[in-house]
């Protein structure tokens with residue numbers, strides 16, 4: 001493990017810390033100064049010299065963003081496509097796969113709504129079926145149960161590594177080993193994982209990994225990325241293409257790009273892209289292990305305090321947990337509590353049952369409060385937060 005993080009310095013570098021107690025990093029984290037500077041400098045350059053001209057002047061820096069993301073997740077720059085969010089990245093991967101009647105998609109119980117409705121749509125169109133992998137005794141997706149489910153019709157394993165609520169970390173690498181052993185395509189939603197813990201696609205064994213910029217990675221809103229494993233690039237044709245993804249090389253022909261950018265289109269948010277690259281470099285410079293250790297300490301303290309409060313029910317699962325802390329209040333609805341706290345300068349978010357409907361139905365969950373600290377938060381902020389909750393009781 002590397003150096004412990006210098007929290008005070010990291011807070012000075014995070015202007016939002018001066019104004020808010022921000023426990024909504026699973027929604028959108030506070031950006032650090034290098035990210036803000038990268039975005040603002042490029043917008044300013046565009047205003048001064050023109051958008052195309054600014055992109056040309058900063059072409060090398062824009063190109064370097066692919067290498068930055070690749071470094072963050074242990075990939076090769078050719079395996080990265082930059083997109084506007086995690087959902088777009090996930091949709092492009094998923095809808096580019098072919099399904100036939102009777103093909104099986106195996107997924108996790110805490111799957112995110114955006115992914116699940118896409119499964120439902122493709123099941124309606126093609127007659128493929130969705131099967132949910134049972135959980136282990138702690139509520140995480142069980143790799144042994146997955147192994148037992150696999151048959152000749154299993155076409156895709158698509159799970160969420162860290163669900164949008166529920167606190168757990170699914171065993172993404174163990175699931176990857178099962179997928180690789182059976183040669184089944186593996187699509188991993190790493191939206192809440194990237195920036196929160198170390199990510200190495202070679203260890204995960206996934207064919208596709210999708211993530212967003214604005215959450216634990218601390219990048220700007222409107223950014224995300226798709227990782228496509230090199231071997232997959234030899235066969236996968238994106239469900240939609242333009243002349244950037246596939247240049248028009250003859251009157252009746254196009255030629256797919258050889259890299260993952262075949263999933264992109266021509267126009268790009270250059271300022272945001274540079275911000276995303278700065279966020280990736282920032283996370284790499286701090287180190288995934290150090291970030292994870294600090295986040296676990298903060299989340300552990302928060303869970304401990306909440307567990308001791310009479311009106312609060314904690315709803316987190318998993319032997320391995322993360323910095324997304326989910327709870328409900330006996331008398332105050334999630335959205336009301338979020339609004340009240342926001343008026344007092346404290347940011348958390350509410351997570352509705354419909355965002356993880358399988359899990360919410362199975363566990364009979366109400367809408368949840370989601371408090372998600374990140375490494376730059378402090379123990380004092382946890383105490384303040386708990387004090388405010390007590391005050392409402």
Ligand SMILES: Cc1ncc(COP(=O)(O)O)c(C=O)c1O
Nearest residue numbers: 085086087112160163164191212
């Ligand atoms: C687990 C998970 N997957 C995917 C997404 C979608 O990410 P985005 O809003 O960047 O498309 C979210 C957003 O909350 C999420 O929590």
